[in-house]
Amino acid sequence: DAGVIQSPRHEVTEMGQEVTLRCKPISGHDYLFWYRQTMMRGLELLIYFNNNVPIDDSGMPEDRFSAKMPNASFSTLKIQPSEPRDSAVYFCASTPGLANAYNEQFFGPGTRLTVL
Amino acid sequence: QQQVKQSPQSLIVQKGGISIINCAYENTAFDYFPWYQQFPGKGPALLIAIRPDVSEKKEGRFTISFNKSAKQFSLHIMDSQPGDSATYFCAASLNDYKLSFGAGTTVTVRA
Numbered sequence: 001d002a003g004v005i006q007s008p009r010h011e012v013t014e015m016g017q018e019v020t021l022r023c024k025p026i027s028g029h030d031y032l033f034w035y036r037q038t039m040m041r042g043l044e045l046l047i048y049f050n051n052n053v054p055i056d057d058s059g060m061p062e063d064r065f066s067a068k069m070p071n072a073s074f075s076t077l078k079i080q081p082s083e084p085r086d087s088a089v090y091f092c093a094s095t096p097g098l099a100n101a102y103n104e105q106f107f108g109p110g111t112r113l114t115v116l
Numbered sequence: 117q118q119q120v121k122q123s124p125q126s127l128i129v130q131k132g133g134i135s136i137i138n139c140a141y142e143n144t145a146f147d148y149f150p151w152y153q154q155f156p157g158k159g160p161a162l163l164i165a166i167r168p169d170v171s172e173k174k175e176g177r178f179t180i181s182f183n184k185s186a187k188q189f190s191l192h193i194m195d196s197q198p199g200d201s202a203t204y205f206c207a208a209s210l211n212d213y214k215l216s217f218g219a220g221t222t223v224t225v226r227a
Contacts, residue, residue, distance in 0.1 A: 004159075031213055042118075043160070043205060043217040056214055091159050095213070102150070103212040107159025 004108035006092050012114045018080040021111045023092030024073055030097040033105060034067055034077050038088045049075065050097065082115045089113070119143060120208050122218025130226050135193040137221045139206035142187065146208040150215070151180065151191050154203045163204070164191070196225045 005024040013019055025032045033048040047057040052069045060067070064083070069075040079086055089112050093105040121140045129135045139149075150165035166173045166180045166189065173180045179192040193200055206218040 033213075042219045045215060048213060050213075093159070097213075102148075102162075102165045104150075104162040104165075105215070107161065109157075110159055 004092055004094055004106055006090075006108040006111050008111060009109065010112045010114075012116065013082055014116050015083055016081045017115075018078065019082045019086075019113060019115075021077040021090050021092075021113070023075045023077070023108060025075070025092070025094030026106055027073065028096060029094035029106070031095045031103070031105075032069060032075050033091075033093040033095075034075070035091040035093065035107075036088045037091060037110070043091075046077070079113075082113075084115045087113055087115050118219065119216040120206055120218040122206050122221060124221060125219065126222040126224070128224045128226060129193075129196045131196060131198060133196050133225075135191075135196050135200070135223050135225075137191045137204055137206070137223075138188065139190065139208075139218050140186075140188045141208045141216075143208070143210070144187065145210055146216075148209040148212050149180070149182065149189050150207050150209075151178075152205045152207065152217075154205065154220075160205060193223070196223075198225045198227050201225045 007022045034046040037043045046059045047067045049069045067077045089110045091110045093107040095103045095105045151163045152160035153163045154160040164175045164178050168184050177194045182189045203220045203222045205220045207215040209215045
């Protein structure tokens with residue numbers, strides 16, 4: 001398996017523009033997570049899905065952020081409009097969600113977003 | 117408000133030495149405590165994890181010690197190697213999925 005795939009790997013945009021980050025989880029994994037990593041705030045969970053349904057979006061910073069999972073193999077995180085403070089590395093992760101197991105979250109390589 | 121406090125922020129250890137990273141939590145309902153390792157430019161990867169029904173778990177050179185009464189847990193890296201140089205994150209969760217991460221510890225192993 002290729003692991004979790006994220007695109008683009010780098011994104012540079014100007015303030016006010018819409019940004020869409022994409023993620024393909026590992027096949028067969030029922031849970032998908034979006035994280036944001038910054039020096040100031042560390043690694044933060046933004047939202048996670050189970051079987052394509054959002055379970056907890058309490059980490060989404062504000063209404064400018066939205067996430068969708070239209071099917072089991074694809075998810076997007078959209079920021080509209082983007083602001084310089086959104087600059088961060090955004091990670092997608094997935095896990096199978098097995099009972100009585102350590103549910104390791106497999107992280108993708110991340111998307112480094114820079115908002116000018 | 118950070119639910120998991122991690123220290124130190126960074127540490128330097130000689131090759132062959134022991135690295136110790138400490139974490140403390142407040143929520144007694146947490147029941148899953150993983151440690152993730154992250155190399156520059158990569159996503160975090162699970163290193164080792166423990167549940168509160170055991171006080172210690174060892175996998176190779178990596179050991180988690182867990183103190184439920186003190187609400188603390190720690191990672192020990194024995195015989196540290198230059199390849200262990202990375203950032204380590206502790207985390208805690210109620211349900212295996214909603215992880216609260218510590219701030220991270222950058223470990224540098226000098227040859």
